[in-house]
Amino acid sequence: MAPVLEPFFKQVDSLSESFIDRLRKAVAIPSISAQDENRKDVFRMAQFLASELEALGAEVHQRPLGKQPGKEHLDLPPVVIARYGNDKNKRTILVYGHYDVQPALKEDGWATEPFELSIDSQGRMFGRGSTDDKGPVLGWLNVIQAHREAGVELPVNLLCCFEGMEEYGSEGLEEFIHSESKGFFKDADAVCISDNYWLGTEKPCLTYGLRGCNYYSISVSGPAQDLHSGVFGGSAHEPMTDLVNVLSKLVDAQGNILIPGIMDLVEPVTEEEKSLYTNISYTMDNLHESLGSETGIHPTKERTLMARWRFPSLSIHGIEGAYSAPGAKTVIPAKVIGKFSIRTVPNMESEDVNKLVFDHIKAEFAKLNSKNKLDVWLQHDGKWWVASPKHWNFSAASKAVKQVFGVEPDMTREGGSIPITLTFEQATGKNVLLLPMGSSTDAAHSINEKLDKRNYIEGIKLLGAYLHYVAEEPLPSS
């Protein structure tokens, strides 16, 4: 049966100005995790969150993570963890967000001061961190406040995990989550992360999959030092010639990966899965708009979305050691390192992919009969993640979208990685849902980052409604 949400929704509307004010205060704290000089602001932001949560009646801890590896003069910002409600008869939802932000300078091209929330006539709230991820984090606090002031009981126990290093590699968080999965987070029945974006601007989505990423380097070296191409050109094997040749054997212009065996690792597309893509609100115009060009490979939205979400891709990122400045230099570089990565999907296991990649590259290099030396290695990998969108966690979120926005959400995957998603799944063993608040035009990480007032206020309703539908979901039969 559908929960009664009207009093909560009304309370959100009547508190909307104070919720915006809470976001204004948060944006005003330049909690940039990548810049040493702002570390104190990251701590200040942790304290702000902890104080607000305490004022709302939550049990709050700021958990230290020690010194920052490689920058031991800096303390890592704390993980702010909180519990609201401790009723054994309720489900417990663990929510994650981050309170640090990307760097921002007015001079970068911002139309407004990046650390002052500026609202324009269209209700766009500009400010660094507005959508990534202070708006969504405060969304959970606002949900608690609206329930308290409406006199409506929160239908679940809420656990919060808010970190301050997300924009700088989530230093220390993975170990923390693993250790707290048997501690502070042990009651969690499911996880909800609000740190991504709608596919477009009008329709909310629930995200159930992410691609992984295996990042490789190929080095080719020959002479002991860079050579003058006039003096030596034609007489020595050139590492750049060999590297370009090998790189050209990785992927074709249509995006097909040329490494034998790679595509055999990919889970076949089922008929049922195909139908998922047809219903998604997305057009080729949306693609062209985000590319800023009409250089898409595939003719249809279905094939385009599959290429981004559920098929692997291979991108060549660049070459280290070669001449990369403007102008002309007649150098033969002595050692060059090509960088490329493969976005991975089910059921590609990293070690299998590595073996195919290494074997192929070595075989292609051997064909060249070059006396240069080639080496290839994995720089880093991160696994893909796919959750079951039929889990009650998703069903609840889907009903909440329908209730708040009047539409069925798009069921999406994403091409990129949010590594902490997989960490939560593996550490807790529970279903993880990505439930975004912001839209595709929010410009996270860019200048003029914003969150639309509608996305914020209706998003608060969405997060609250989701908790109510979670409480209503039947226990799984198994």
Add this chain to the structure above:
Amino acid sequence: MAPVLEPFFKQVDSLSESFIDRLRKAVAIPSISAQDENRKDVFRMAQFLASELEALGAEVHQRPLGKQPGKEHLDLPPVVIARYGNDKNKRTILVYGHYDVQPALKEDGWATEPFELSIDSQGRMFGRGSTDDKGPVLGWLNVIQAHREAGVELPVNLLCCFEGMEEYGSEGLEEFIHSESKGFFKDADAVCISDNYWLGTEKPCLTYGLRGCNYYSISVSGPAQDLHSGVFGGSAHEPMTDLVNVLSKLVDAQGNILIPGIMDLVEPVTEEEKSLYTNISYTMDNLHESLGSETGIHPTKERTLMARWRFPSLSIHGIEGAYSAPGAKTVIPAKVIGKFSIRTVPNMESEDVNKLVFDHIKAEFAKLNSKNKLDVWLQHDGKWWVASPKHWNFSAASKAVKQVFGVEPDMTREGGSIPITLTFEQATGKNVLLLPMGSSTDAAHSINEKLDKRNYIEGIKLLGAYLHYVAEEPLPSS
């Protein structure tokens, strides 16, 4: 008949300490043309040369070249031109050199102060500019002085052209030479340039050819801005994929140029030419030593030298716009520019080469069926130069080598370019000879640049003897 050189040679030996002292004074002036703050030193060096030449009885002018293009707060250093002798019955030899030097800092790794001439127990005279090109320039002055003090008449009229911007693109010189070819230089019967190096360390050489260079850029562009490879990988044509593919179609790992028609432009090797290479003092060990590796392409010295001197080569220098730093970045670059150059040889005309290059690259790109945009253009070109080594200018130099060093010189070409060589040939219409003083180990442009005392003192004898043999050469029959 052989000229009488003994009194001149003896005078050179007895003046050797003062010649070294002259070099010491010149090295002490840091006439670095590339650094604004040293421009006054470049002018000081011009004045030093002019004063020394005047003291030797030459007619000297310091010709201004105006403001430096793009750096109008700087005056270009003057061309120091001089005439010694004006006898209509003598041949007139125009000699070129440069009095500016490359930058040098002790901190770069010099074992001694770069602007203090330091002579070690093996007679190596270390100092910036010692071999490039102050030693050779002063060589001509020393020749005049030794003749005067020995009471031997200089057997030719000598014209000097010493510039101060060679290490920074010879700004303004080309126009100057063209205009003076009908003026101050109009009597020149031949040109001699001492600004390159022996092939090894023991045997002098005469250089009769240089390769040209056509430098190209290929740009491939697609999206309006860089893309995240997670979000877009697989859905859009990637400029880097296309560029790498096209670059891989230019040259193979064995150095063979893959552009159809290019090799048809190359003058065939004659049997007579082949025999020239057999006699040259060079071994595969010499190649391996200079490469610092055994990554040479060809099995024999003959084929190696031909590859460097008389066949074209193609080198890929790098890519602008792609990720070139250490580490990992998952970017899809929006626009990348590949740089490559072709070293050209007789009879490759630049326009013919350009057409073949452009046609091939466009055809290869068309095969990719990519929606990206490709552009290819010539950044700059410089023509190859080959003189006749049978000209009296070379015969005279060859006899001088035999006289001073007791061996036949290696007849060499070089793979790189010295563009001013061709300018002198074209402007004067006369034969140009490259007659180096320094050896292959002199480290011009590098740290610990040096000139061996033997190369300097015997080199002065060589330059003087060359002038005597020039005077003895019969007039051409035609």
